[in-house]
Amino acid sequence: EIVMTQSPATLSVSPGDRATLSCRASESVSSKLAWHQQKPGQAPRLLMYGASTRATGVPARFSGSGSGTEFTLTISSLQSEDFAVYYCQQYNNWPRFTFGQGTKLEIK
Amino acid sequence: EVQLLESGGGLVQPGGSLRLSCAASGFTFSDYAMSWVRQAPGKGLEWVSTISGSGGSTFYADSVRGRFTISRDNSNNTLYLQMNSLSAEDTAVYYCAKGGSGNSQVDYWGQGTLVTVSS
Numbered sequence: 001e002i003v004m005t006q007s008p009a010t011l012s013v014s015p016g017d018r019a020t021l022s023c024r025a026s027e028s029v030s031s032k033l034a035w036h037q038q039k040p041g042q043a044p045r046l047l048m049y050g051a052s053t054r055a056t057g058v059p060a061r062f063s064g065s066g067s068g069t070e071f072t073l074t075i076s077s078l079q080s081e082d083f084a085v086y087y088c089q090q091y092n093n094w095p096r097f098t099f100g101q102g103t104k105l106e107i108k
Numbered sequence: 109e110v111q112l113l114e115s116g117g118g119l120v121q122p123g124g125s126l127r128l129s130c131a132a133s134g135f136t137f138s139d140y141a142m143s144w145v146r147q148a149p150g151k152g153l154e155w156v157s158t159i160s161g162s163g164g165s166t167f168y169a170d171s172v173r174g175r176f177t178i179s180r181d182n183s184n185n186t187l188y189l190q191m192n193s194l195s196a197e198d199t200a201v202y203y204c205a206k207g208g209s210g211n212s213q214v215d216y217w218g219q220g221t222l223v224t225v226s227s
Contacts, residue, residue: 034213036153043203043217044153055215087153094211095143095158095167102152 002026002090006100012108015078021103023071023088031067032092038102039084047086048073075105083107110134110216112204117221124194124225130187130204130218138162138182141207143214144189146200146223156202157189171197194225 003026013019023033031051036044046055048064051071061076075082088100116128128144144156157178158167166178177190187204204218 032212036214036217043219044214045217046213046215049208049213049215089153089213091211091213095141095155095207096169097143097145097155097214099153099155 001096002029002093002098004088004090004098004100006086006088006103008103009101010104010106012106013078014108015080017078017108019075019078019082019105021073021075021086021105023066023073023100025069025071025090028068029090029092032090032094033064033066033071034089034091035064035073036087036089036099037082037084038087044087078105080107110206112206112216112218114202114204114218114221117202117223119224119226120194121227122195122225125190125192126194126223128189128191128202128204128221128223132185132187132204132206135206137180137185140209141211142180142187143205143207144178144187145203145205145214145217146198147203147220148197148200151200153203154200158207159187191223194223196225199223199225 005024007022033051035048038044052064085102111133113131143158159178175193179188201220203220205214206216208215
């Protein structure tokens with residue numbers, strides 16, 4: 001099983017600042033890495049796939065990078081609606097998806 | 109607009125059974141693999157099972173293999189998960205999830221249905 005590890009577990013950032021979330025895979029997943037956003041009481045929502053391609057309707061302040069085992073999700077200027085939990089998902093070993101444990105982005 | 113609407117969750121006793129359904133709309137259902145992903149209270153996301161677009165191939169996490177059965181009815185655009193021999197460890201919100209083009213990531217999620225296993 002490919003283990004996905006996210007860091008940090010919790011990130012405190014002020015609105016308008018930049019946030020950087022990390023995800024590491026236990027083995028290479030090429031660029032088959034997605035990011036999902038989940039707000040309290042809601043279903044997850046796809047943000048990014050192919051490591052760096054924004055899903056439909058996702059604002060340009062979200063960007064993704066990385067390949068192999070190291071990935072980053074960057075939010076350039078945090079808005080109030082961005083405070084949520086973010087999960088990375090590998091699909092290189094489709095369909096045996098594995099998810100990171102999540103990073104909670106909270107208001108500082 | 110893609111819509112996925114789960115139903116069938118509820119309270120069940122240990123050892124019991126439950127069948128979840130997911131009604132899909134807004135896309136050509138038979139063209140896409142579909143999955144179930146669960147989230148235990150306060151925990152992260154765990155892949156449970158996937159079925160190919162035709163229904164001819166099914167895949168299960170080790171934690172549910174032999175107890176859960178995924179199926180689909182492409183004529184009625186509905187995904188199912190039959191869950192047997194349930195235990196407390198199966199307590200979670202179960203999400204229906206649509207696969208992207210090819211063998212790729214989840215691109216749409218349903219709102220989820222809560223399954224609680226307790227006596």
